[in-house]
Amino acid sequence: MIENPGILLTVLAFVLVIGPLVFLHELGHYLAGRWFGVKAEEFSIGFGREVAGFTDRRGTRWKFGWLPLGGYVRFAGDMNPASQPSPEWLALPARERAQTFQAKPLWQRAIIVAAGPVTNFVVAILILAGFALAYGAPSTPPILDGVVAGSPASAAGLQPGDRIVAIGGRTVSTFSDIAEYALLRPKEAVQIDFDRAGERLQVDAVIGERVEKDRFGNIFRIGMLGVRSGTPVFEPVGVFRAPLLGAQQAAGIVRTTIDGLGQIITGRRSVSELGGPLRIAQVSGERLAMGPTQFVFLIALISINLGFINLLPVPVLDGGHLMFYAVEAIRRRPVEPQVMEWAFRGGFIAILALMLFVTLNDLGAFGLWRNLAGLIG
Structure with a gap:
């Protein structure tokens, strides 16, 4: 007998998975930036028009967007997607410019960017460590x-x-x-x-x-x-050994993810197995219906994949920024702004194309195209 968790439970589960993980990812960026003296102007969970929010004493606007499929931290002076110095940045007073992301040394910028994915891995490791303590x-x-x-x-x-x-x-x-x-x-x-x-x-x-x-x-x-x-x-697992086991399990999940992607690339698995937000929502609802243990494990799994995907060397993603920082460290000068701009435009288009593809995959998995073909036939 097929059990459907229902649309309301599915939406609730999706929000409970994606919302906290995106918040913690962006919080990693925010805390690293704050540690190095970078002012955060906006901290948003979700995209689009602001639904609710407040401004704290440091001038950071904390807000919720109407589309809960991501989030971002906008640091002071971050006036373009590539985080490159611009005429507007150069026109800032010296004191304000010192608090901007671009003003910080390369190694600090790299830590701020890497802090988001690292936070996702830490969250997953702590969850898996908790399972090891509880179940062995x-x-x-x-x-x-x-x-x-x-x-x-x-x-x-x-x-x-x-x-x-x-x-x-x-x-x-x-x-x-x-x-x-x-x-x-x-x-x-x-x-x-x-x-x-x-x-x-x-x-x-x-x-x-x-x-x-x-x-x-x-x-x-x-x-x-x-x-x-x-x-x-x-x-049985002790308190000090549990984080190590959690890290080993997280590494194993990353390896399994890489194996799966390799099979899709080489044609050993169908690209239809790639899922997007709709599939994540479906699985979230199903896992929540199965109980808290299954649901919390799913959170750890998605947190690992969120950290892994963000570290891929694709412009727009955190890994793309880190890739350009590595090039800058080797060349001892930043990559030319024009190159950065075109790379990030290409990366943005690639991400949009991938999101469209996996969404169509999700709709196909739900039987939409089959049903439409039946109606037309």
């Missing part, structure tokens, strides 16, 4: 307790008692490492390294494919080897 760390040894008859593992000759050491060239330390690797790679050929009675062996296998449908009717194509573990083991 998965520590089930990668020893096969059973092999499903007729499965890829059976065809490759794996047997109960074999200890998987590596799969696809990646070291395996727990049984969950096996499942996580196979999950994203249906129908891919891999090499499996394992120990059998003290002897190191290797076999080639083709990961199987299984199509699953969740309680909301979503269909997933996942990879499976056809192996079973023994009794799941969860190792």
